[in-house]
Amino acid sequence: MAGATVGADLWLNETITPWDIYAHGALGVLAYRKTQYQEMYIVQSGSYGKALMLDGKWQSATADEFLYHEGLVHPALVLHGQPRQVLILGGAEGATIREVLRWKSIERVVMVDIDGEVVQACRDLLPEMHQNAFDDPRVELVIADAQTFMANTAEKWDAVIADLSDPIEDGPAFPLFTQEFYTQVRSVLTPEGFLVVQSGNLTLPELHIHARFFKTVQSVFPYANTCTCHAMSYGVPLSFILARQTPFNTVPEPAETDRLLAEQTTGGFRLMDGTTVLGMMQTPRYVRDRIAQETQIYTLKSPPKPFGKGTIQ
Helix, strand or coil: CCCCCCCCCEEEEEEEECCEEEEEEEEEEEEEEECCCCEEEEEEECCCCEEEEECCEEEEECCCHHHHHHHHHHHHHHHHCCCCEEEEEECCCCHHHHHHCCECCCCEEEEEECCHHHHHHHHHHCHHHHCCHHHCCCEEEEECCHHHHHHHCCCCEEEEEEECCCCCCCCCCHHHHCHHHHHHHHHHEEEEEEEEEEEEECCHHHHHHHHHHHHHHHCCCCEEEEEEECCHHHCCCEEEEEEECCCCCCCCCHHHHHHHHHHHECCCCCCCCHHHHHHHCCCCHHHHHHHHHCCCCCCCCCCCCCCCCEEEC
């Protein structure tokens, strides 16, 4: 474009589909770790502030993470109405904890993340995201494998929020997107409890992955709904799946949601209100049609295999 200037010498090239790359321009690298489980960068991006990348995949950025984290947490908690105990799987930045703690009814939040090095780096370098949520007395941080934790917990949860990195086959998260794992989750939820899953992007070349996530969840939880997320730093529309064992309202009344948020939370939202919740839950037709066509589900023997990682130049 005539007159345009490029401000970055450092480029984070994230593979979105086999044919598309999103290049994030960065001013510098704030931290790098090659941990036991994954490769982590925290960078100062040019457009979206500080950002976390794991295995070459963009996780979140300080400028627009509220679009992701508010959208991930609150629709399910609105539909539940009185969440008391919430289990978070993943969520290294601490922003998912921050959002759960907005609910006055919350008595306990447990966050289980496999990679303590990444969690500590986020605590040190991304205070804008966690806002000291880790220090709240209602919060317990567990550095462990989520499968092991789930197999050994006897507690019942009002919501299990899977805020996981992409299920790259040699990464730590791919077993947590399978039928076997969702069956584990079902066993620890209360009868009205919700599973919330970060479930991939909604681009046409990768839509089959979301459809298979949905069918996998639906094979365990008969009531499920796709929610859309439009945090722009990802470069693609993302999705969440809400699911539980009993029916829930997929067209919540905005005025009732606004009343509930005013009475039952501490507020401070930048995205969330009744209109937003209603809009997020209205799944576009092309997504519904693709889900209806899908027959494959993900298991430990046949796990998801999203395309590619990323590179830094």
